[in-house]
Amino acid sequence: MSGDLWREPSRDTDDGFDRAAFVEEMGLLWEAAGSGRMDGRIIAYLLVTDVPYVSSAQLAAALRVSAGSISLATRRLAEAGFLKRHAVPGERSRYFRVDDDVWGGFLAGERRYLDQQQRLAERALALLGPDEEAPRRRLRNMRDYMRWVQGGHRDLLARWHAYQRRSLAGEDAAVAPESRAYAEGGAYGVGGDDRGGHEPGGAAVDGPRRPGAVLGTALARRLLPDALWGTAEPLLADMAPTARTGGPRGAGRRAELTAVVHVLTSGCGWQQLPDHFGPAPATAHRRFTAWSDAGFWPRWADAVASDAGVAGADVDWCRDIARAAANRRTGGRS
Known part of the structure; x- marks a missing residue:
């Protein structure tokens, strides 16, 4: 690939959806979920690019944004477990890649976050005096919630790896009921309002376009x-x-x-x-x-x-x- 998804030949769908549209819509979905639009764009770009790793400068050029925007977003993504830093011998530039199992990597990073939250609550509990019952209840709730989520999280990660192994083996893995709910838009409010989700039958924005340009x-x-x-x-x-x-x-x-x-x-x-x-x-x-x-x-x-x-x-x-x-x-x- 050339590294510029807006000019890269692509097997577009019948409605004009292409790699560039995927990058933009991923960014907007992340923004709607409370994350940064740039974070979603970077992840989407690295998911569909065919090069093994991409530098910060290449990301800035491909996504047409400043180097500062890329630096902030890649730092957040690496800390969350979405991105992997890649060192190239003899070069000072920072390079990034995503694993094939980028979402499993995120789950592993989230486990670290939960553990940090639990330890932070425990440290805060040690600051309280014997008569501070209200803050003690709230901090115990925080600690216990993180501990409880960690237990389910370990089970979720194990189930994901088992599902992944069946999928790679070519089996028709049965979709768990809760997974089906996510796929159908039952989680996170993904659905039919104008600000996001799926819009069957919706009309695309028309207007003067350069050849081959279609906006999803x-x-x-x-x-x-x-x-x-x-x-x-x-x-x-x-x-x-x-x-x-x-x-x-x-x-x-x-x-x-x-x-x-x-x-x-x-x-x-x-x-x-x-x-x-x-x-x-x-x-x-x-x-x-x-x-x-x-x-x-x-x-x-x-x-x-x-x-x-x-x-x-x-x-x-x-x-x-x-x-x-x-x-x-x-x-x-x-």
């Missing part, structure tokens, strides 16, 4: 949910059409706003906008500048906040976008 439905809807677009569309349509603001072209404008939102919230630069978003980097930057000059971002955030039909999570997301736009405008990267 889940990724588009997560960046710009229908409720937010419904509030943004009339605000954009009210702007006097110019070469910079563009005309009110419905789905095409939604594609441009989605691309701008990605740049603002992902940490990448305008020239690093992936092809599958459709609009060219220069077009996205022109729209951002014109919309900023017209005061679109705070007006949009205010309109969303005053709309009783918009969910709280979407209100918060719109505020984050407006805040990122203000930061980019006043001193961020261009």
Whole structure:
């Protein structure tokens, strides 16, 4: 592989899903679960790249972000057991890889975390005086919970290794009921809302695209949910059409706003906008500048906040976008 998943020939699916879309959607899923989007993007990239190890500089170039973003994310991932550091003789650069059993590695790392939490609770208990009953109850609860989870965790890891051995042997391993619940979206709330999960029959964001560029439905809807677009569309349509603001072209404008939102919230630069978003980097930057000059971002955030039909999570997301736009405008990267 060339190392650039946005230009690497790929066996795309019928709906245009490719390696680049996998990387972006993995990042958004991790973000929705409370982790960093960059962490998910790095894991996804290393899962689908065919090279044995990748340097920090190569990750930054491939994912089109700063070296600092890569450094922070890889440190977190290595500490959690997702990444393995790889030393290359004679080179000072840091290299990273993922094991074939990356999730088993995470389970092993999580066991260490549970053990550390238990020991921390025990040390805190030793600080308490004889009359401090309330904190003693809470810290005992913390210690006992970590101890209890560790027991189930050991069993879970053993069951995973047994399942893995059957799978590698080519057997049709029976899926445990709890595993089936996870696969069907019963855990972690994965399901059918606009901010994530599976959206059968949902329409992808249309608009002017470069050849072969297709943006996955889940990724588009997560960046710009229908409720937010419904509030943004009339605000954009009210702007006097110019070469910079563009005309009110419905789905095409939604594609441009989605691309701008990605740049603002992902940490990448305008020239690093992936092809599958459709609009060219220069077009996205022109729209951002014109919309900023017209005061679109705070007006949009205010309109969303005053709309009783918009969910709280979407209100918060719109505020984050407006805040990122203000930061980019006043001193961020261009």
